[in-house]
Amino acid sequence: MQKYILGKKNHITVVSAALIIIGFTSELVFHQEQAAMWSLILASVLGVAPIAIQAYQALKVKVVSIDVLVTLAVIGAFFIKNFEESAIVTFLFLFGAYLEQRTLQKTRSAIKELTQMAPESALKQVESGEFEEVDVDDVDVGDTLLVKTGAKVPVDGTVISGEGYINEASITGEAVPVGKKKGSQVFAGTILENGTMQIVADRVGEDTTFGRIIELVEEAQDSKSEAERFIDRFSKYYTPAVLVLSLLVWLVSRNIELAITILVLGCPGALVIGVPVSNVAGIGNGARHGVLLKGSEVIHDFSRVDTIVFDKTGTLTVGNPTVADTQYYVSDIQQTLGYLSSVERESDHPLAKAIVQHLGVLDTYTVQRTNVVAGGGIVAEVDGHRVAVGNVGLMEQEKVVFSEKALRDIARFEASGNSLVLTAVDGELQILMGIRDQIREGVKVHLRKLKRLGVKHLVVLSGDNQGTVDLVSKELGLTEAHGHMLPQDKASYIKKLQAEGRTVAFVGDGVNDSPSLALAHIGIAMGSGTDVAIETSDVVLMNSDFSRLPHALGLAKATANNMRQNIAIAVGVVLVLLASVFFSEWMNMSIGMLVHEASILVVILNGMRLLRFQLRKER
Known part of the structure; x- marks a missing residue:
């Protein structure tokens, strides 16, 4: 029976409205007070039924909900035979719940659109x-x-x-x-x-990029921010406090109408719903614009970011480098090129792919005992020789001696903005290659947008040489640039920034970036990066679209502001209503319930504005 009544709640709302119209028409037009009274009594009884059931279900789990307050208020109105108030209060409460349901459905439509797109x-x-x-x-x-x-x-x-x-x-x-x-x-x-x-x-299935998007967005909706958890705790004690206040007012004043009016006016509905609706709308907007925000806690932290740290390759640059300069240090180079091609085919690093593509078809050799040196390169045994392929740091680790010419070449390549890949065979430097990557189109404009959004420090950390990193930093107008950074160096630098009191976001796309993504206050992964990076991160930019980063930050700030606005609206309305009970003569239960339901709709509609959020275009 309870399930049936709750299922017919919208129908009850319509019938209740009709009975209220009949009641007032009977009294004001036909002067049939008896008919009017019974119409309003019936409207009250029908209207309070689903509310009382919800109140009973809440009390069963030891929760004093808004429904409990409204049910007690209606019973009190019956007790003093104020059937007009009881009928109007129940109708407004049910009608408000209906409007909340409809508007929240629109708010969640962005998420539903995602699931409907699933093949x-x-x-x-x-x-x-x-x-x-x-x-x-x-x-x-x-x-x-x-x-x-x-x-x-x-798939x-x-x-x-x-x-x-x-x-x-x-x-x-x-x-x-x-x-x-x-x-x-x-x-x-x-x-x-x-x-x-x-x-x-x-x-296939949930392992697809689209499946992960739906899963991450649904998880984000279910998460709760610190503000939401505080409001949950606050409501747990606030609602009983209103009940106690109402009882005290009745004991002191012996005015039951005043007491039940306080029950209605003190309902914290807008406060309870204001933050979640902002959260869902913000996440929905992000999902529709290629940005995954993993929960309202992420939104809160992201909105406060003042420092963004970038990996270079694949983040600020395209990640599709090509060989630009080459220098050989032995006369018979074909065999060494074969060694180099054989070793680089063992790697999926962008620089390795660039070298393999540049070298084309060559005689290759069996590669044995491969050792990948994080942030350095690869050392392997090829055709009985120890072959080291990597940066200057790896060569120093292998105790390779550089000639004066090699040192000049290295300095010249770095000054031209090249990433260096050196090849040594049995401890002797034989090849130096300079590889260049193109800066992503529009990155400079998007970085300016980040500055306008309040990001004070833009930092690039890269395993590349300092000269290349400095050139990228200068071209893009970054605050700091640090090269020769191993994964552990990047993580240590982020800790240093956090120790200085900065709120740090890290943007990267590789396995080596995972420690930094996890350590930063906000980890931002480029969507075409590795699974590890995406799972470790807090924000995902789908398809590695850098232009989504300013939108994501602007959306996080707008959502956080929207949450604060909704809290202010909710608290402000309750304070004004309660004050008006004691300091005005016009406040009653019906007006209080009307304002209460209106405040709930206001915070919902305010939250829904986030669905249309777009960053302003630069002039």
């Missing part, structure tokens, strides 16, 4: 070579799938044939179609706008 079926290649439609849950890693024009890509995968343009708005927030061809990566939940392609499944 449900796929065209899978079977043993006969034909493609059959199957449930997306029946697709396994390694399966070949066919994607037609207008269809959703069902994360690699294009093996065909080409076309894909709308990746569900992943990046950017609706401009992206061209895809053989070898391109595609993501679940994106839409093939034209063309036909076959893909091989790399990730």
Whole structure:
């Protein structure tokens, strides 16, 4: 019976409104006071039923909720035979709950849109070579799938044939179609706008990028900030306090109408709902614009950031470097180039990929006993020789002696903004390569936006040489630049900044960045980076779109401000209402409930403004 009544709450609201209209019409138009009284009594009884059930359920778990206060107020109004007040209070409370439900549904629509974008079926290649439609849950890693024009890509995968343009708005927030061809990566939940392609499944189900987005956003909604936890604790004691205050007022004044009016006016509804609605709307806006904010605690900390530390490669730069300069120190270089190519094929570092691509097809050798030196390079045994490939620090560790010419070349390459990769065979330097990476388009403009948002310190930490890092820093107008930084050096530097009292965010995309991402107050991962970096971080910029960083910070600040506004509105309204009880003659239960419900709608609508948040464009 309880479940049935609660399920019909909206219908009860409509009937209650009709009975109130009949009651007032009977009294004011037809002067039928008896009919008016019974209409208002019936409206009160119907209206209080779902409220009383919710109050009973709350008391069962030892919680004095808003429903308890309203139920007691209605019973008190019945006791003094003020049926007009009881009917209007119950109707306003139910109608307010209905409006809250509708507006909150709109607030959560951004999250629902995400789940609705999830693909449900796929065209899978079977043993006969034909493609059959199957449930997306029946697709396994390694399966070949066919994607037609207008269809959703069902999994994360690699294009093996065909080409076309894909709308990746569900992943990046950017609706401009992206061209895809053989070898391109595609993501679940994106839409093939034209063309036909076959893909091989790399990730399926919850392991896809889209699946992780939904999971992270849902987890973020469920998290609670310090402000929310405080409000939960405050409401736990505040609501009983209102009940006690009402009782004291009745004991002192013997005015039961005044006592039950205090019950209604003291309801903390807007206070309880104000912060969560801001949190959900902020996270929803981020999800629609390619930014994952992992919870309201993250929003609070991110809004206070005054220092942002960047990794260089793949963050400030494109992460697709090319070989720009080469210097050889032996006459017969072909064998050494073969050694270099063989070793670099063992690595997935961007600099290694650039070298392999530059060298092209060469005779390769079996690589044995590979040792990856974090922040340094690789040392391996190749064809019976000890081959070291890496930076100057690795060469010094290998006790490689530099000639005067080599030292001059190193200085010249660094001055030109090159990242250095040196190759030594059996302790003798044989090759010096200079590799350059392009700064991301628009990064300088986005960094200016960060400064306007209150970030005072922009720092780059890189394992690259100091000359290259300084050139990048100078071009972008950064505050500090530090090169030759190993992962542990970056982590130590972040600790140093935190010890100075700074609130630090770190932006990176690699496995080596994970310690710094975890250590910083806010870890920000580029979405095309490694799984470890994404899982360790607090904020994810999907598709490594740097332009989302200013939007993310601006959104965090706007959300934090919105939370504070809602708290101020809620507390202010309650204080004004309670003061008006004692210092005015016009305040009563009906007006109090109307203002109370209006305040709840105000904080919800204020929170919903975040769904439309956009950073102002530069003039």
